[in-house]
Amino acid sequence: MFVWEGVSEFVAVAESESFTAAAKQLGISTAQVSRQVSALENRLNTKLFYRTTRKVSVTEEGAIYYRHCxxxxxxxxxxxxxxxERRDTPQGSIKMTAPVTYGEQFVMPLVNEFMLQFPEVEVTMELTNRQVDLVEGGFDLAIRLGRLSSSSMMARKLASRTQYICAAPMYFEKYGVPHSLSELRQHNCLVGNSDHWHFIESGRERSVRVSGNLRCNSGFALRDAALKGLGVVQLPDYYVAEDLANGSLVEILAPFREPEEGIWALYPHNRHLSPKVRLLVDHLAKACGA
Known part of the structure; x- marks a missing residue:
């Protein structure tokens, strides 16, 4: 009869690693969350959390129980x-995730348009550059860029992007222009999330490890550094297309440029793609493709 009591509170604490944050998420008091979790531990006769003044973390038994819950x-x-979804008008919640910058600049404006069209749809968007677990996090949809590493997801291609290696003319005037991949190692490369840049040489993929005096996970910051002549950068077209067109940045190593990469909508294999999510994916595909 009471088998469900405390489970929602337990899951919220396990995911937030905080009784206070769990209470805020559930709209109840911290004391109530604590009471429910303690009652659950007593019922299971198992300690589910390690508690300190600074941190809450699940025990081994708690981790097992969390996965099932x-x-x-x-x-x-x-x-x-x-x-x-049996109703005619799309309604209800969609939980999704996207990379921070691409999500802010491109995805969310399109999601906002979709919500204007279907005002009974509620969207929870998590913008993060982490590869979150869609199943464990309860996500309906994820937007991913570039190569896909997981085969456990269903994927639909929304659009393509091209990665450019480029720098400001003032940088090349000072340090010269590299014409081969081996010469790239002699230059100050502005590094983002990865210090390996990918190319095609003689029809085969090649990875070159680069280094420089700036590492940053913001494409806008790297673009600004490149425009100011600090070094060579590899960025997707949506950051640098205008700069390349007006000459503020100059592409190099074009013969070695990789083919276009995909921009993808992902959802779990075991997750039924609901009509409202399918409509949103269709909306994104139409707009991104254009």
């Missing part, structure tokens, strides 16, 4: 979606 809660959410 998360699956059950995802199943309940799926059941609610299945019911809501």
């Amino acid at each position: 998360r699956q059950v809660m995802n199943g309940l959410a799926e059941a609610e979606r299945a019911i809501s």
Whole structure:
């Protein structure tokens, strides 16, 4: 009869690693969350959390229990979606994630347009450059850039992007222009999330490890550094297309440029793609493709 009591509170604490944050998420008091979790531990006769004044973390038993509870809660959410989707007008919640900069600049404006068209749809967007677990996090949809590493996801290509190696004319005037991949190692390369840049040489993929005096996970910051002549940068077209067109940046090593990469919509294999999510993916594909 009481088997479900405390489970929602337990999952919220496990995911937020905080009783206070879990209480805020659930809209109840911290004391109530603590009571429910303690009652659950007593019922299971198992300690689910390690508690200190600074941190809350799951025990080994807590991690096992969390995985099962998360699956059950995802199943309940799926059941609610299945019911809501029987209605004619798309409504209900969509939880999605996208990379920070691309999400801010391109995805969210399109999502906002979609919500204007379907005002009964609620969207929770997590902008992060981490590769979050869609199933464990209960995500309906993810936008990913470039090569896909996971085969456990269904993917639909929304658009393409091209990576350019470029620098400001003032940099080349001072340090010269590299004409081969081996020469690239002699230059100050402005590094983003990876210090390996990928190329095509003699029809085969080649990875070159680069280095420089700036490492930053912001494409806008790297573009600004390149425009100011600090070094050579590799960035997608949506950062540098205008600069390349007006000559503020100059592309190099064009014969070695990789083919276009995909921009993808991903969703779990075991997650039914609901009509509202399918409509959103269609909307994104149409706009991104254009």
